[in-house]
Amino acid sequence: MTDLDNSLPIVLYHYYYSPYAQRVVWYLNLRGIPYSQCLQPPIMPRPDLARLGVNHRRIPILSIGRDVYLDTRLIIDKLEQATDLPCARGPLGSPAGGGGGGKASSPEHRALEQLLRIFVVDGGVFARAAQLIPHDLPLMRDRRFVRDRNAFFPGGVAPRELQPEALTEVQAAMRLLESTLLSDGRAWLLGGGGGGGGGGAEEEAEGPSLADLEAVWPLVWLTTLPGALPADRVSAAQYPRVWAWMDRFKAAVKRAAPGGKPPTIKGEQAAEAVVNSPFREASGAIDGDDATVRADGLAKGQVVTVWPLDSGSSGRDVGRLVSIDEREVVIEVDVPGSSSGASVRVHAPRRGFRVRPHVAEPAAANL
Numbered sequence: 001m002t003d004l005d006n007s008l009p010i011v012l013y014h015y016y017y018s019p020y021a022q023r024v025v026w027y028l029n030l031r032g033i034p035y036s037q038c039l040q041p042p043i044m045p046r047p048d049l050a051r052l053g054v055n056h057r058r059i060p061i062l063s064i065g066r067d068v069y070l071d072t073r074l075i076i077d078k079l080e081q082a083t084d085l086p087c088a089r090g091p092l093g094s095p096a097g098g099g100g101g102g103k104a105s106s107p108e109h110r111a112l113e114q115l116l117r118i119f120v121v122d123g124g125v126f127a128r129a130a131q132l133i134p135h136d137l138p139l140m141r142d143r144r145f146v147r148d149r150n151a152f153f154p155g156g157v158a159p160r161e162l163q164p165e166a167l168t169e170v171q172a173a174m175r176l177l178e179s180t181l182l183s184d185g186r187a188w189l190l191g192g193g194g195g196g197g198g199g200g201a202e203e204e205a206e207g208p209s210l211a212d213l214e215a216v217w218p219l220v221w222l223t224t225l226p227g228a229l230p231a232d233r234v235s236a237a238q239y240p241r242v243w244a245w246m247d248r249f250k251a252a253v254k255r256a257a258p259g260g261k262p263p264t265i266k267g268e269q270a271a272e273a274v275v276n277s278p279f280r281e282a283s284g285a286i287d288g289d290d291a292t293v294r295a296d297g298l299a300k301g302q303v304v305t306v307w308p309l310d311s312g313s314s315g316r317d318v319g320r321l322v323s324i325d326e327r328e329v330v331i332e333v334d335v336p337g338s339s340s341g342a343s344v345r346v347h348a349p350r351r352g353f354r355v356r357p358h359v360a361e362p363a364a365a366n367l
């Protein structure tokens with residue numbers, strides 16, 4: 001586990017209508033962690049990230065000092081594990097995975113937290129929710145946006161012919177919560193402060209845990225897209241407990257962050273803050289027993305390419321290998337055009353990402 005220097009700037013690169021970014025914003029708000037935001041265009045290119053030498057194309061990205069974290073799963077894990085964050089409230093999750101003092105107090109709770117994440121991200125709840133984006137939204141009428149997203153989603157963005165079955169999958173996810181964890185009237189998925197829970201103001205006041213955050217975000221997102229959910233089939237009438245839980249969650253986030261929005265900084269300012277900061281984490285080691293390290297003979301300092309496998313695979317980062325273990329891979333990436341040879345460290349989770357020795361593009365043939 002690594003310590004976090006209070007003075008290090010925390011910058012969230014995102015855009016407002018990214019549901020993945022929303023999940024991190026809610027996390028930061030629930031913990032009362034101060035940060036700045038650097039707002040990005042919803043489509044490529046993103047010069048603010050290119051300025052740091054980062055090619056990863058998915059949003060959000062979080063920097064803490066000179067360390068840049070890709071993927072919300074790693075971002076949230078890192079924030080959970082940090083022991084000395086300048087924060088108002090402690091970790092939301094399991095003490096084993098977090099820095100202690102988290103809310104998931106039993107092995108079952110810790111398992112649920114992880115399984116809900118896997119269910120929603122890898123199990124396809126979010127992917128199905130994304131297929132329900134209504135075609136009459138202003139953004140969906142923007143040809144540049146649709147072209148960009150058709151390249152991002154292998155089957156095209158919100159294919160009309162898949163929307164009926166996507167709705168069924170989203171209903172199944174809601175039914176699961178309605179008929180299991182929420183069925184006894186509890187306020188939060190894990191109950192109150194670790195107990196079973198039967199509702200009540202005290203339990204509600206304890207606030208949501210990481211398990212709630214892991215499950216709630218694509219569902220709340222869908223409720224904000226007019227026309228995504230047909231009210232006669234997916235509403236508070238059919239899923240009253242899920243709706244009440246979503247409302248409680250939104251109210252808890254609002255209570256936790258009454259001050260509204262964080263400061264917004266421009267890309268130049270963000271890059272300056274990142275590049276002029278120290279590294280947040282000490283340089284880690286190469287796990288010689290790791291299967292990929294063995295298969296490819298990876299060594300510290302070797303130039304490697306890192307990219308996500310599930311979506312946005314075109315955004316590949318190239319850098320010198322700093323560390324790799326079963327949880328994350330860290331590479332040091334040169335900041336383009338830096339006269340002082342500045343670099344940032346890019347962290348990616350191992351799950352859902354590939355690491356390979358870098359193969360230089362062949363030079364253009366002289367015709």
Ligand SMILES: N[C@@H](CCC(=O)N[C@@H](CS)C(=O)NCC(=O)O)C(=O)O
Nearest residue numbers: 018019020042057058059071072073
């Ligand atoms: N597994 C990634 C997924 C992130 C993701 O797909 N984000 C969407 C925005 S909600 C995205 O990057 N879309 C393409 C883009 O903005 O260029 C994570 O957890 O961060």
